[in-house]
Amino acid sequence: MKKKTIGFILVVSLVIFSSFSFGQDLLIKNGTILTVTKGKILKGDILIIKGIIKQIEENIKGPKGIKIIDASGKFVIPGIIDSHTHIALSGTNENAEAITAEVKMRDVLNAEDRSIYTAISGGVTMVHTMHGSSNPIGGENIVIKTKWGKTSEEMIVHDAYRTLKFALGENPKRSNSPTLGTPRYPQSRMGVNAIIRREFLKAKNYMEQWDRYLKAKNSKKPAKNLIAPRKDLRMEQLADVLRGKMVARCHTYRADETLEFIKLSKEFGFKIACFEHASEAFKIARELAEEKIGISVFLDSWAYKVEASEGIAYSAGYCTKKGVLVSINSDSGERIRRLFNDAAKAMKYGGLSEEEALNLVTINPAIQLGVEKIAGSLEVGKHGDIAIFNEHPLSAYTLCEMTIIEGEVYFDRAQYLKEREEMEKKKKKEEKKKEKKGGTK
Amino acid sequence: MKIKKNLLFICLFVVILLFTATSSARVTPTYAIVNCKIIPVTGSPIEKGIIIIRDGLIESLGPQGKISIPEDAEIIKAEGLFAYPGLIDAHTNLFLELPKEEPRRPGTRRTSAAEPRQKEKAQHPDLMAIKFLKPKKTAVADLHKIGITTVLVVPGRGIYSGQSVLLNVNGNKAAPMVIKTPVALHVNFTTARGTYPSSLMGTMAFLRQSFLDTEHYSSYKSQFAKSSRGLKRPEYNPFLEALSPYVVKKNPVFFNCANLEDIKRALGLIKEFKLNGFLTGSNEAWRVADLLIKNAKVPLLVSLNFKPPMTSIYVNQGEELKKKAEEEIYPANAANLHKKRLMFALTSQGLKKPSDIPKNVQKAIKAGLPKEEALKAMTIIPAKFLGVSSFLGSLEPGKIANIILTSGEIFDEKTRVERVFVDGISFEIKKPPKGEKPTKVNIAGKWSATVSSPMGELETILELEQDGNEISGSISSNMGKWEIIEGILSGNELALSIEATIMGETMDMTFSGTAENDSIEGTMAVMEWSMELKAKRIPEGEF
Secondary structure, three states: OHHHHHHHHHHHHHHHHOOOOOOOOEEEEEEEEEOOOOOEEEEEEEEEEOOEEEEEEOOOOOOOOOOEEEOOOOEEEEOEEEEEEOOOEOOOOOOOOOEOOOOEHHHHEOOOOOHHHHHHHOOEEEEEEOOOOOOOEEEEOEEEEOOOOOOHHHHEOOOOOOEEEEEOOHHHHOOOOHHHOOOOOOOOHHHHHHHHHHHHHHHHHHHHHHHHHHHHHHOOOOOOOOOOOOOOHHHHHHHHHHOOOOEEEEEEOOHHHHHHHHHHHHHHOOOEEEEEEOOOHHHHHHHHHHHOOEEEEOOOOOOOOHHHOOOOOOHHHHHHHOOOOEEEOOOOOOHHHHHHHHHHHHHHOOOOOHHHHHHOOOHHHHHHHOOOOOOOOOOOOOEOOEEEEOOOOOOOOOOEEEEEEOOEEEEEHHHHHHHHHHHHHHHHHHHHHHHHHHHHO | OHHHHHHHHHHHHHHHHHHHHHHOOOOOOOEEEEEEEEOOOOOOOEEEEEEEEEOOEEEEEEEEOOEOOOOOOEEEEOOOOEEEEOEEEEEEOOOEOOOOOOOOOOOOOOOOOOOOOOHHHHOOOOOEHHHHEOOOHHHHHHHHHOOEEEEEEOOOOOOEEEEOEEEEOOOOOHHHHEEEOOOOEEEEOOOOOOOOOOOHHHHHHHHHHHHHHHHHHHHHHHHHHHOOOOOOOOOOOHHHHHHHHHHOOOOEEEEEEOOHHHHHHHHHHHHHOOOEEEEEEOOOHHHHHHHHHHOOOOOEEEEOOOOOOOOOOOOOOOHHHHHHHHHHHHHHHHHHHHHOOOOOEEEOOOOOOOOHHHHHHHHHHHOOOOHHHHHHOOOHHHHHHOOOOOOOOOOOOOOEOOEEEEOOOOOOOOOOEEEEEEOOEEEEOOOOOOOOOOOOOOOOEEEEEEEEEOOEEEEEEEEEEEEOOEEEEEEEEOOEEEEEEEEEEEOOEEEEEEEEEEOOEEEEEEEEEEEOOOEEEEEEEEOOEEEEEEEEEOOOOOO
C-alpha cells in the first residue's frame, strides 16, 4: 500500500523536475549555517544565482521575485558527498575477466534508480559511483550529482577526477564466491599484485609501441608501409593512469596489501587518490599521511569477513588526527541516507571535533574526488548544493528536511509527506467506493 | 510387418508427389481489381478505382472509367472493399529456426594469463538469417490475415545477433521470397552470459573495441593491397570480416534499444564510429524525444510492444502503476513521437504473435496516433528506411503488386483482410465459417489414431487444443509432426486442415468427420486420395 503511493509520488516528482533547466536562483534565510571551511554563522542567509553561491551573509536582500526558503531554527550545511557507492547503475561488475579497465560506469548510468531518491532524502548531493571489487582492475568510475528526475547526462560532474577502480584481497581472488564455478586467475594476494603489475607492464609496452609509431610517422622521412598499432581500450585506460590523466581508487582491507599497492604505484609512478574500506588503515596511518593518500571507510562496520576482522571504530578518528584525509562512505543505496549519523559516531569513537566529524562527509570526500573547488563546503563561487536539517546534522535526532542542488530543491520532506498523505487519502476513498459498488452487487 | 506398411504408405505419397510436382510451377495471372476504394498512401485516395496487376507488378491504377481492363485479366469484384499497399513489418523473427546454442561447459570462465579472450566465439555477426529460414504455411497465413506482406527477419540472439533478410511473403518457400540479403547487422545491448562481456558495461567496451578492431583490420588490409612489400600478411579474421561492411562501408546497423538509456548508448556509438545506425525496439523513445529530434537522421523503428522495460521508473513501484504503464503510458509512445514530428516505422519486435500487431496498433491509435500515420509507419516509412521504397510501400504503377483488400478502413477493430496479393500472387483469406453451432464436445487432449488406406495402416498421435469452436494442434507419426492449420468443431462435426510435410515436400490435407468426447472418426483427404481415420482418447497420465 505505502510502497505504491511512494511510487506515484516519485513518478510525479520525476515528471515535474524534468521540466526545469540547469541552475536556479534561491535565497535561504535565517538558518544556522555550517560552512565547513569558513566557520559557523548563527543566523545567516545564502544567495544562489543560477546554481552558484553568490553571497553568504546576514540579512541578504535577494533580487525581486526570488524563491525564498525560510530556514529559521534549522541547520544549513553543504550537500553531503558519498565517496564510494554503486547507485544509479545498470550493473556493478564485469566479472568475466580479471582485468577490465576498459569498462566505464558512464556507459551504464541509470537515472531512474530509486536509490538516488533515498540519497537525497539523507542530504546527499554528490556520489562517486563505482565499479565493484570483483576484479584486480575494474573499470572507470564516475562522479554524479543526485539530481533525481534529470537525465543521466545532466547528473555527471565533469570537474571530478577520472578514477579507475582497483581491488585487492578476498574479493578479486574470489574467496567469498565459491558458487561462481571455476576458479579464475588470480587466486591469491600475491596473484592479485602480480596481475596488476603485469597489466601495467603491458600498458608501458603499449605506450612505447605508440610512441615509436608516432615518432616514425612524424619523422622527416616516414617509412612507406607504416601502420598504426591496434588501439586497445584496456591499455588506453591503464596508459591514462600512467600518464596521470586518471587516478587509482583501490579497494583494500589489510595493511600489508595496502602497502604493497603503494609500492606498486611508486614503481610505475601513478597516483592513488584513495583507499577504499581500508579497515587496517590505523596500522599504517603514518605511511598514508606521508604519501598523501586518503581513505574512504565505514565508520563502525568490521569483522563481516576475515580480512575485515581487525577493523576498529576508532580508525577514522585516529587516522584524521594523524593527518590522513578520511571520508566516510556508504557503499550502499540504503546507508547512503544516514552518512551524517556515521560522521557523528566519529566524535564518540576517535574523539573528533564537530567540525572534523562533518568534514568526513563534506569537504574531505570533495578533495578525494577533485571537486573541492565546486563542492564540499559553503563558499561564494561554489555550487549551491545544500542540505537543510531540522537539528544539528550530527545530533542523533536530526532529520534532513530539504536537499538542494544548484539552487534547485530536489527533496522537500514536508512536501513529500503531504503528497504521500493525500495519495493515501485518495486511495482509501477509491477503495471505499469500490467496496460500496461491490456491496450493491 | 509394420515397417512394410509404412513403406507402402510412403509409396502412396510418392505417387501423390508426382502429381503435385507438375502443378507447382508458379503462374501469376493478370488481375483487375475493380470497384474498390484505393488508398495508395503516397497519393490521394480514389473512391471507386481499378487496379491492374500484371507479372507481379501494379500495371496501372486509377478511377473507374479511366483505366481499361485488359482482356486477359481475371476480374476481382471488390465492391465495398478498401485496397491498401501490403503492410511491412520491419522487425520480426518469424520463419527463423536457429540452431540451439551449445550449453556453456563448466570451465569456460577461466581467464588465465595464457588464455586469449574468446569473444569471437561468443558472438556471431556472420550469422545470416537467410540460412535459417523455415517458412511455415501457418505463419504465412497468420501474416496475410493481418495484411502483412513484407517482413524483415532478424536473428535475435547475442550482442551481434547476425544479419537480417527482407522477405516478400509470397508463399512458403524461402528463396522466391527474398527481396534483399543481408539488410543490416543487428546489435543488442545484452551480454555473452558467462564469458566476456558478462555485463552491460562490458558489452559497451566490447562493441567499441570490435568497431576499432574492424577499422584497424580493414585499413591494414587495404594498405597491404596497395603495397605489400615489407608488410606482414594480415591474418584472416572472420569476425572482423563480417563487421567490415557495416563499420567501414557503413551498411545499416540496427541497435535494439530496450530502454531510454539504450537509445542514448546507441546514439553515442553511432556518432563515435560514424555508423549508419538505426534504432529498433525503442518503446521508451518518447522519453528522449528531444534527443531524437537532434538525431533526426537516425531511422527509428518503434516496437508495438508496450511492456515497460525493467529499468523503467514505472515498474518496481507496485502493480498498479505497472499496469497503467502497459495499458496507457507506453501505448502512447508513437502518438507522442508523432506530436514531436518525428518519423518512425512501427514493428512487431517483442510481440508474441502476429495477431497482437493490429490489436496494439489500435491501442496506439486510441492513445492519439492518427490512423494515416499508423498506416505510413507500416508501409512507406519502413520501405524508405529499408531502401526499397522505389518498388514497395505504396500503390503506384510499376511497384510490386503487394496489395491488401480489406472489408473496411485498416486498423479498425471490425475490419477484416479479405484477400492479399504478394508479388501479384493472390491469397484469399478464409472466412471463419459462419453459422457454426456451439459445441458441447471437448476434444482437447491426446488421441491415438489409426489411418487406414488401401495400402496399409499408419499409427498416429493427435495432440489437440480447443478454444471454443476452434481446434489447433498437431498430428505426429513416424513420418514427422504435421501442424493443424485450421480446425473447426461445429456441433459434433469436426473439420481440420493439415499441413503435411512428406519427404521435404509440403501439401495440404483435410479431415472431416465426427467427434465425441472420447472418439473421433472420419476421412482424411489429400489430393484425390482418401483414407479412414479412427481415434481413441489417450487417458491423461498415459503415453
